[in-house]
Amino acid sequence: MIEFSAQTPSQILELACTLQQIPAPTFNEQPRLQFLRELWQNLGFESIQMDPAGNLLACLPGSGGRPLVLTAHADTVHPLGTDLTLTREAGRLIGPAIGDNSLGVAAMTHAVLWLRENAFIPPGDLWFAATVGEEGLGNLTGVRAVVERFQAKPVAYIHLEGMGLGSVFHRGLGVQRYQITVRTSGGHSWANYGSPSAIHAIAQLITAFTQIPIPTKPRTSLNVGKISGGISVNSIASQASLELDLRSESPQSLAQLIQAVQNLIHSAQRPGIEIETVEIDSRPAGEIPESHPLVQLAVRALTDCGQPVYLSIASTEANIPLSLSLPSVCVGITHGGSAHTLQEWIELDAIPIGFRQVLTLLTQAWKTA
Numbered sequence: 303m304i305e306f307s308a309q310t311p312s313q314i315l316e317l318a319c320t321l322q323q324i325p326a327p328t329f330n331e332q333p334r335l336q337f338l339r340e341l342w343q344n345l346g347f348e349s350i351q352m353d354p355a356g357n358l359l360a361c362l363p364g365s366g367g368r369p370l371v372l373t374a375h376a377d378t379v380h381p382l383g384t385d386l387t388l389t390r391e392a393g394r395l396i397g398p399a400i401g402d403n404s405l406g407v408a409a410m411t412h413a414v415l416w417l418r419e420n421a422f423i424p425p426g427d428l429w430f431a432a433t434v435g436e437e438g439l440g441n442l443t444g445v446r447a448v449v450e451r452f453q454a455k456p457v458a459y460i461h462l463e464g465m466g467l468g469s470v471f472h473r474g475l476g477v478q479r480y481q482i483t484v485r486t487s488g489g490h491s492w493a494n495y496g497s498p499s500a501i502h503a504i505a506q507l508i509t510a511f512t513q514i515p516i517p518t519k520p521r522t523s524l525n526v527g528k529i530s531g532g533i534s535v536n537s538i539a540s541q542a543s544l545e546l547d548l549r550s551e552s553p554q555s556l557a558q559l560i561q562a563v564q565n566l567i568h569s570a571q572r573p574g575i576e577i578e579t580v581e582i583d584s585r586p587a588g589e590i591p592e593s594h595p596l597v598q599l600a601v602r603a604l605t606d607c608g609q610p611v612y613l614s615i616a617s618t619e620a621n622i623p624l625s626l627s628l629p630s631v632c633v634g635i636t637h638g639g640s641a642h643t644l645q646e647w648i649e650l651d652a653i654p655i656g657f658r659q660v661l662t663l664l665t666q667a668w669k670t671a
Contacts, residue, residue: 315408322404327437364426370460375436403462410432454626469613476551477583478556481582498575501542502539514559530544590627609659
């Protein structure tokens with residue numbers, strides 16, 4: 303079993319806390335990445351570079367074989383100005399984005415540091431990247447650029463999340479997101495009463511969406527996550543919009559759900575009401591089988607530590623390589639919960655298990671090719 307210093311988990315946590323205090327909402331990750339760049343330089347990491355997408359990459363040189371790619375997204379869902387206070391309580395650390403994904407980036411940094419300090423020379427170059435654009439409407443911009451750069455050359459793509467320990471994500475959940483905008487002529491609430499209201503029309507559309515039969519097997523979901531519109535209480539709204547999130551374990555079910563939504567939008571079009579639909583995010587599905595050596599390696603790394611394992615599906619950075627049938631898994635560093643809230647939490651005692659899993663993957667991934 304891989305061993306590391308008893309201080310290592312505390313050092314990982316310390317770095318995670320430092321990163322968590324640097325705001326990094328999607329599309330504004332650069333202050334956090336600049337801090338990380340300076341840290342990597344001080345640690346002596348090699349080939350540090352910022353790619354055109356804004357990702358921060360570096361390399362642990364190998365002995366000439368195929369490369370391995372490791373990523374952890376640097377962005378968070380929390381806007382600038384969010385209270386980033388951290389608190390400890392009953393073996394937990396609580397605070398926004400501490401798990402998703404400050405801990406993931408910290409664990410990636412310390413994993414590479416451990417490999418170098420233990421004189422591990424990988425069979426091929428180990429490229430590691432703190433990526434942008436994973437959350438919200440980032441559309442996986444960062445990992446898309448990484449995969450486009452390395453394509454099928456790596457033996458595997460490994461992605462780290464701070465939470466989700468025990469889950470081995472080898473299936474990518476398909477996601478489609480749309481912004482739907484309704485426009486009308488608007489008017490005064492009294493003088494022009496009876497004229498079409500964009501808000502009324504979009505409310506009717508939302509009601510229609512909720513009447514779509516959503517299958518539970520394969521698991522599928524529909525969510526209106528954001529609505530906006532109107533200018534004042536005494537005006538008939540001339541514009542209103544919503545953002546719609548559609549997901550399914552099955553590409554076929556997702557396609558059927560998209561078609562059902564499009565049919566409802568088409569039927570809602572009538573004189574005086576214009577509806578525009580724009581795709582704002584598309585995360586392709588994909589998977590590698592449970593029997594794949596990379597999946598089995600991730601499983602063994604956990605079972606050897608007595609950790610129960612769940613082979614899972616999710617929308618993660620692994621979606622992109624999996625959609626291209628490239629070997630990829632996403633794994634978590636510790637247990638946690640309340641993701642994307644101010645009360646997000648991580649379990650401190652489990653960090654060594656997740657970190658050991660990462661080291662096992664990084665030292666043995668070449669054997670899976």
